[in-house]
Amino acid sequence: MKTDHSTAYVRQEDAPLLPPPRNETGIIGWFNQNILSLINDFSGIGAAIRSVLMAVGTLAILYYSAHILWALIDFAIIEAVWSDPDELKRVVCTTEIAGGIQHNGWHGACWPLATAKMKFLIYGAYPAEELWRVNITGLVLIIGLVCLMFDRMPYRMHIGISMLTIFPVFAYIMLVGLGDWIGLPYVDTRDWGGVLVTLVVALTGIIASLPLGVVLALGRQSNMPAVRYLCTGFIEFWRGIPLITVLFMASVALPLFLPTGVTIDNLLRALIGVTLFASAYMAEVIRGGLQAIDKGQYEAADALGLGYWKSMRLIILPQALTYVIPGIVNTFIGLFKDTTLVAIIGLFDLLGAAQAAINDAGWSSPVQAITLYLLVATFYFICCFVMSRYSMRLERKLDRSNR
Amino acid sequence: MANNAKLKKQGSEEIVISMNGVNKWFGSFHVLRDINLNVHKGERIIICGPSGSGKSTVIRCLNALEHHQGGDINILGVTLDNNVHNVETVRRDVGMVFQQFNLFPHLSILENCILAPTWVKKMPRAEAVDLAMSLLERVKIPEQAHKYPGQLSGGQQQRVAIARALCMQPEIMLFDEPTSALDPEMIKEVLDVMVGLAETGMTMICVTHEMGFARKVADRVIFMDEGQIIEQNEPEAFFSKPKSDRTKLFLSQVLSH
Numbered sequence: 001m002k003t004d005h006s007t008a009y010v011r012q013e014d015a016p017l018l019p020p021p022r023n024e025t026g027i028i029g030w031f032n033q034n035i036l037s038l039i040n041d042f043s044g045i046g047a048a049i050r051s052v053l054m055a056v057g058t059l060a061i062l063y064y065s066a067h068i069l070w071a072l073i074d075f076a077i078i079e080a081v082w083s084d085p086d087e088l089k090r091v092v093c094t095t096e097i098a099g100g101i102q103h104n105g106w107h108g109a110c111w112p113l114a115t116a117k118m119k120f121l122i123y124g125a126y127p128a129e130e131l132w133r134v135n136i137t138g139l140v141l142i143i144g145l146v147c148l149m150f151d152r153m154p155y156r157m158h159i160g161i162s163m164l165t166i167f168p169v170f171a172y173i174m175l176v177g178l179g180d181w182i183g184l185p186y187v188d189t190r191d192w193g194g195v196l197v198t199l200v201v202a203l204t205g206i207i208a209s210l211p212l213g214v215v216l217a218l219g220r221q222s223n224m225p226a227v228r229y230l231c232t233g234f235i236e237f238w239r240g241i242p243l244i245t246v247l248f249m250a251s252v253a254l255p256l257f258l259p260t261g262v263t264i265d266n267l268l269r270a271l272i273g274v275t276l277f278a279s280a281y282m283a284e285v286i287r288g289g290l291q292a293i294d295k296g297q298y299e300a301a302d303a304l305g306l307g308y309w310k311s312m313r314l315i316i317l318p319q320a321l322t323y324v325i326p327g328i329v330n331t332f333i334g335l336f337k338d339t340t341l342v343a344i345i346g347l348f349d350l351l352g353a354a355q356a357a358i359n360d361a362g363w364s365s366p367v368q369a370i371t372l373y374l375l376v377a378t379f380y381f382i383c384c385f386v387m388s389r390y391s392m393r394l395e396r397k398l399d400r401s402n403r
Numbered sequence: 404m405a406n407n408a409k410l411k412k413q414g415s416e417e418i419v420i421s422m423n424g425v426n427k428w429f430g431s432f433h434v435l436r437d438i439n440l441n442v443h444k445g446e447r448i449i450i451c452g453p454s455g456s457g458k459s460t461v462i463r464c465l466n467a468l469e470h471h472q473g474g475d476i477n478i479l480g481v482t483l484d485n486n487v488h489n490v491e492t493v494r495r496d497v498g499m500v501f502q503q504f505n506l507f508p509h510l511s512i513l514e515n516c517i518l519a520p521t522w523v524k525k526m527p528r529a530e531a532v533d534l535a536m537s538l539l540e541r542v543k544i545p546e547q548a549h550k551y552p553g554q555l556s557g558g559q560q561q562r563v564a565i566a567r568a569l570c571m572q573p574e575i576m577l578f579d580e581p582t583s584a585l586d587p588e589m590i591k592e593v594l595d596v597m598v599g600l601a602e603t604g605m606t607m608i609c610v611t612h613e614m615g616f617a618r619k620v621a622d623r624v625i626f627m628d629e630g631q632i633i634e635q636n637e638p639e640a641f642f643s644k645p646k647s648d649r650t651k652l653f654l655s656q657v658l659s660h
Contacts, residue, residue, distance in 0.1 A: 299468055300505035304519035304571060305494035314518060318509050398509075 079108025124193010213282025289320030426473030498568030558589030
């Protein structure tokens with residue numbers, strides 16, 4: 001049929017529905033769009049130079065990525081020493097020229113060192129006969145967290161509330177103790193260390209800073225000037241000083257202001273400092289979410305007679321917190337890694353414990369530090385990566401407006 | 404005009420809304436100037452006027468979304484003042500529908516509807532669900548109850564917004580340009596719901612540019628300009644024999660197309 005666009009025209013039959021061109025889908029399509037299209041444009045001198053540079057750059061990046069990955073695998077797995085059956089300690093991880101048993105030029109991880117120090121890295125100097133208390137606390141924590149990750153878990157709500165209310169009390173009793181009479185002798189927090197301290201500081205900070213942050217963010221937006229100025233002042237104060245300063249102040253300066261005889265546990269001081277510090281950041285993240293809420297949502301809630309607290313709890317905060325999940329988790333991850341700073345006030349968190357293990361002359365070798373740092377880095381990476389992935393899942397789950 | 408089936412004139416003697424000498428300023432801008440208005444129970448009032456004339460502000464003062472700075476507003480015997488309790492009492496009995504729907508996007512349609520009855524009126528959940536479903540039926544979208552607002556068209560969302568307001572079983576309904584944000588083909592479905600509501604004898608105050616709707620349901624049409632009530636009359640007289648020049652100019656502009 002001849003089509004004349006200059007006059008009235010009526011379509012007689014539908015144009016066919018066709019699949020997309022082959023070279024735009026699948027792996028080939030991806031390669032064409034993302035790689036080939038950048039390096040095969042030779043339509044002019046400028047385009048040709050760009051294409052060549054792009055090709056060279058791509059190859060260079062591929063080469064160095066593979067190189068680094070290989071070096072890591074080589075060090076951590078292939079060349080690594082895995083066992084030390086004869087208890088040779090440093091000898092098993094040093095080269096012949098330095099008095100060891102490895103061939104000269106050897107460079108690999110010394111995993112027997114990590115095994116030997118594992119208990120210290122996890123518990124610090126926690127008394128050996130009381131370690132079961134830490135293990136049970138950790139087990140309850142892991143079971144609770146795993147339960148919360150499944151949406152269809154029965155009594156999920158109850159588990160969640162228990163984890164936020166009963167578990168902290170339980171953990172306190174288990175870790176600190178009640179006294180000999182009940183079989184839970186006190187363990188001084190100066191003996192705590194390693195992963196135990198890292199998790200105690202990080203989880204306390206994470207759990208306490210979120211509600212505190214919500215309160216501060218709402219306070220900063222309050223109509224009441226006194227509340228607003230107080231919250232703004234609090235937030236700006238804690239954001240304005242470095243965490244190291246906070247920790248030093250808590251550890252060194254605070255006792256000077258307390259009456260003689262009154263002492264506050266060093267770990268507790270660090271916990272309070274970290275929590276207040278993190279809550280100021282949290283407040284600003286949440287305030288960002290509050291500002292993203294359309295004014296109409298506040299008005300609709302008001303018009304239905306919900307009142308301030310109900311409209312915040314039921315309408316505004318659920319939406320605001322969903323908007324800023326990436327920011328909240330970002331703050332959590334930052335907080336988790338910042339816990340390493342407590343090492344400078346004499347608490348042996350994971351990094352602090354690793355530092356101590358590195359200084360053990362019995363294991364002295366050139367790979368001693370690298371091995372332990374690699375281990376510590378892996379631990380932090382796994383924890384942070386899990387948080388990051390979980391936040392992405394949560395975002396997808398809660399993103400109902402775009403479904 | 405003749406083939407528009409006109410609703411029976413409604414409105415008893417009982418006054419449910421009275422505004423006496425109400426004044427309001429946005430900064431130094433005098434947005435409402437000496438507004439005097441009495442609304443009887445069951446009366447249907449349409450407020451029209453050019454943009455910026457203060458018509459939205461008037462109805463937003465009626466449920467204290469805006470606070471007036473002079474004069475008195477009395478709703479169902481409660482004086483609107485700085486007393487939070489009074490404001491909440493009034494808001495329970497005054498429903499509002501917004502131009503932008505303002506549904507809660509994180510809640511399903513049904514949850515949107517039962518939220519206020521269960522939390523504000525402490526209605527048992529089962530009862531609230533029954534009420535919500537019957538009202539969703541009335542606005543003709545019961546099958547959408549478990550979807551989320553983002554999955555609905557504008558017209559459907561606005562009908563849900565009407566049902567949500569009705570779930571509080573209000574005495575008075577306020578409509579702030581309910582069809583202005585809708586695509587033309589969706590305006591009718593919303594207006595049909597509003598006509599149905601008018602037939603039930605609900606006291607309604609509606610800011611709108613839909614003059615056909617005004618003719619059909621209004622007991623009284625109010626024309627506002629520059630923060631003042633310029634003219635008010637029964638729709639027949641208002642549209643056929645406007646008295647003020649400003650009304651004539653406005654009507655010539657909105658009725659010409």
